[in-house]
Amino acid sequence: MKFDLVIAGVGGQGNILASQVVAKCAMDAGYNVVNTETKGAAQRGGSVLSHVRIADGEIFSPLVPAGQADVLLGFEPLEALRYIGLLSKKGTFIINTAPVPTILANLKVDEYPSTEQIVAVIREKGLAGHFLNATRAAKELGNVLLTNVVMLGAFTAVSNILPPDVVLKKLLTMVDEKFHADDSRAFAVGRGLIGKEG
Structure with a gap:
């Protein structure tokens, strides 16, 4: 068994x-796991990948090679586009369509394309996946910081690598108890978004 996940987003x-x-x-669950990040000025709104x-055998590199990811979670659309080449042709993407321009875009060093342009370019690649507005869903729950939990819930709806209840329980052990109710709701909302938006 081998499973590769990449999560592309912006610091914060x-x-x-x-x-x-x-x-x-x-x-x-007993698997061999390597988890690593590549960051660019992450705390200033830079790229974070x-x-x-995950494997039941040896893992030879901490980085997912191009064209090998089983799932790409794009927390931010331009970052998802930047790393879409990591996704296998048989893989699945989940991309949050709410933009978070990087510091370079805000400084006009980079030009930030429209969400429609980003979606069109990704669709042209013929890959399977879901575009959803996790940020809007988090805001509707009362806290934009729940975006990552919405995305995590959505991940468990497209991948059977880990049982959803196990993922949620693990999340709750890693955050303050006062966030448990909101995180549980956000996780369920994320699972429900899969299939509702194309």
Whole structure:
């Protein structure tokens, strides 16, 4: 068994927590796991890419090679586009359509394309996946910081690598108890978004 997950986002979106939840669940299940991040000025809104590699045999590299990821979670659409080449032709993407321009885009060093342009380019690649607005769903729950939990819930709806209840329980052990009710709701909402939006 081999499973590769990449999570592409911007610093502050909580993708590192999400990757750690998946990694710890896989370790608890007895798999070999490597979890690593590549970051660019993460705390200033820079790019953050998390790699989670899970296998029942040896893992030779901490980084997911191009064209090999089973799932790409794009917490931010332009970051998802930037790393879509990591996704296997047989893989699945889940991309949050709410943009978070990086510091370079805000400084006009990078030009930020429209969400429609990003979606069109990704669709042209003929890959399977889901576009959803996890940020809007989190805001409707009362806290934009729940975006990562919405995305984590959505992940468990497209991948059967780990049981959803196990993932949620692991998440709750890693956050303050006062967030448990909101996180549980956000996780359920994320699972429900799969299939509702194309």
